[in-house]
Amino acid sequence: MQELPLNESPLLGESHPRGGRSRARPVASWREHHGWSALASLRRLMSRPVGTLLTVAVMAIALALPLTFYLLLGNVQKMGEALGQNQTVSVFLQPTQGGSAAELTAKKLRDRAEVASVTVRTPQQGLDELARMQGFSGALHTLDSNPLPYVLEVLPRPDAGADAVERLVADMRGMQGVDQVQDGGAWRQRLEALLGVGRRAVLVLAALLVIAVLLVVGNTVRVDIAGRSEEIGVLMLVGASRAFVRRPYLYAGIWYGLFSGLLAVGFAVLVELALAEPVARLGQVYAGKLQVDVLPPWLLAAVPVAAAVLGWLGARLVSAWQLRKVA
Amino acid sequence: MIRFDQVSKRYEGGHEALSQLSFEVGGGEMAFVTGHSGAGKSTLLKLLGLIERPSHGVITLDGQNLAKVGRGGIPKLRRRLGMVFQDHRLLMDRTVFANVELPLMIAGTAPNERAKRVRAALEKVGLLAYERQLPATLSAGEQQRVGIARAIVAKPMLLVADEPTGNLDPTLAVEIMGLFAEFQQVGTTVLVASHDLPLIKRMKKRVIVLDHGRLVADVAAEEVL
Numbered sequence A: 001m002q003e004l005p006l007n008e009s010p011l012l013g014e015s016h017p018r019g020g021r022s023r024a025r026p027v028a029s030w031r032e033h034h035g036w037s038a039l040a041s042l043r044r045l046m047s048r049p050v051g052t053l054l055t056v057a058v059m060a061i062a063l064a065l066p067l068t069f070y071l072l073l074g075n076v077q078k079m080g081e082a083l084g085q086n087q088t089v090s091v092f093l094q095p096t097q098g099g100s101a102a103e104l105t106a107k108k109l110r111d112r113a114e115v116a117s118v119t120v121r122t123p124q125q126g127l128d129e130l131a132r133m134q135g136f137s138g139a140l141h142t143l144d145s146n147p148l149p150y151v152l153e154v155l156p157r158p159d160a161g162a163d164a165v166e167r168l169v170a171d172m173r174g175m176q177g178v179d180q181v182q183d184g185g186a187w188r189q190r191l192e193a194l195l196g197v198g199r200r201a202v203l204v205l206a207a208l209l210v211i212a213v214l215l216v217v218g219n220t221v222r223v224d225i226a227g228r229s230e231e232i233g234v235l236m237l238v239g240a241s242r243a244f245v246r247r248p249y250l251y252a253g254i255w256y257g258l259f260s261g262l263l264a265v266g267f268a269v270l271v272e273l274a275l276a277e278p279v280a281r282l283g284q285v286y287a288g289k290l291q292v293d294v295l296p297p298w299l300l301a302a303v304p305v306a307a308a309v310l311g312w313l314g315a316r317l318v319s320a321w322q323l324r325k326v327a
Numbered sequence B: 001m002i003r004f005d006q007v008s009k010r011y012e013g014g015h016e017a018l019s020q021l022s023f024e025v026g027g028g029e030m031a032f033v034t035g036h037s038g039a040g041k042s043t044l045l046k047l048l049g050l051i052e053r054p055s056h057g058v059i060t061l062d063g064q065n066l067a068k069v070g071r072g073g074i075p076k077l078r079r080r081l082g083m084v085f086q087d088h089r090l091l092m093d094r095t096v097f098a099n100v101e102l103p104l105m106i107a108g109t110a111p112n113e114r115a116k117r118v119r120a121a122l123e124k125v126g127l128l129a130y131e132r133q134l135p136a137t138l139s140a141g142e143q144q145r146v147g148i149a150r151a152i153v154a155k156p157m158l159l160v161a162d163e164p165t166g167n168l169d170p171t172l173a174v175e176i177m178g179l180f181a182e183f184q185q186v187g188t189t190v191l192v193a194s195h196d197l198p199l200i201k202r203m204k205k206r207v208i209v210l211d212h213g214r215l216v217a218d219v220a221a222e223e224v225l
């Protein structure tokens, strides 16, 4: 044991006056401990990679599920819109209505605000179209006269609401000389309603899975704290405040959240890639052109941040409760 | 500095570990607490660190009534105390250096100042060469000295040590006691629980003797033979 001269020793000399945090550098030391806690908790997570990975994976899947549903919903909606754009309402006039009557009805319809365009198809055009279809040409030759009526193809404006289109269809049904109105847009309403249900379901699902993420983080941190109760006891004995003791666990929550958020984004992008090709093909078949809906970049960036906040929250809730028991 | 006024401590379901204990230790004084095993030495020290609360009576520390120190105030109080525990209470997964550094981390001391003080404390207990080792690789006596280094590193106003020389050979025990005396010389109040009577006699400091939780003798330093 070496003897240090008393007055030169950094140990001896005036004892800690009031013992608290060194007042000269509270911010610096606070920041330093945050840095230390962040690193120490990260090192602890890395020291048991399997457990950490499992926790992170469970959380990531919980987060990826609503993302995936959101993605699907977006694509279904896009497809609905794309299909809806060429969705015309066919108005079959009575066979007694001639060309001038058809033009007159068409003009009346064109004057309506919710109508984008009206195309008049003559019986001859209808017949030609039928003739082009295989198998019909022979049968048509046997007809003496053209049995087809004038048809008005009414295209509602894309921005016209479902209600307006419905009113338009009802009005057209009541118009003089109209035999039948075939509204292919009805399914659009059904899809719209279905999408509404889907959107609500995604919200509910997201809320449930957010709770699941909180529970997973909370439980992991709870087990962590329980396993380190001895260390926590020692820290408290040498004067650590609860905030000080808790800090590494809060950072552990943040790390869990951040990593699972990143992994969830990875999962969602994989799903996106897996869906891209079949969705594009489906779009081609139905609507000719369809942009595949992708998750917006802001959402991809927001998920890890939100997950980190969730992790912090879960750790905070559990540690507050757990440390009350330990100390 | 320390004042016990009719202090009793009854553990839950147990008998009285301390009964109606009254004494005072002045600032800068050094005193031993001795007595048979189970006399209540550790209990007395634990009351000072607010590890236990008294069942009756008033304890005053540096003019502060400890009963008035709430949960939130405990860390602040403990930071002004250096405690050496009978069972060391070291963190087994952190190096000797990190263990000794703890109180300074908690106090928010700057890193370079911390390193300087930790090394000085380790040097004092003769363990500078062990700073990178884990406590488990140290002997019981060495671990005890790490605990002592941790207790003195933050320059506490009161040093409380429970059997600090329990695992040390006589020569080392004398050196460690000398170290405590050194701290007393620079103004720190020191309270040491020990049943090593020969060593206590040698130190020529005040001795408080407990028997079944009662104070049976309070021998002033000059009267120690």
Ligand SMILES: Nc1ncnc2c1ncn2[C@@H]1O[C@H](COP(=O)(O)OP(=O)(O)OP(=O)(O)O)[C@@H](O)[C@H]1O
Binding pocket: B011, B012, B014, B016, B017, B035, B036, B037, B038, B039, B040, B041, B042, B043, B044, B086, B195
């Ligand atoms: N946590 C506890 N719960 C119940 N009884 C306790 C507790 N701690 C100590 N005791 C009892 O209080 C009495 C005093 O114990 P204490 O540890 O203060 O003795 P001591 O003088 O330090 O003994 P030793 O020299 O063996 O360390 C003993 O009878 C002990 O059994």
Ligand SMILES: [Mg+2]
Binding pocket: B041, B042, B043, B086, B162
């Ligand atoms: Mg004891």
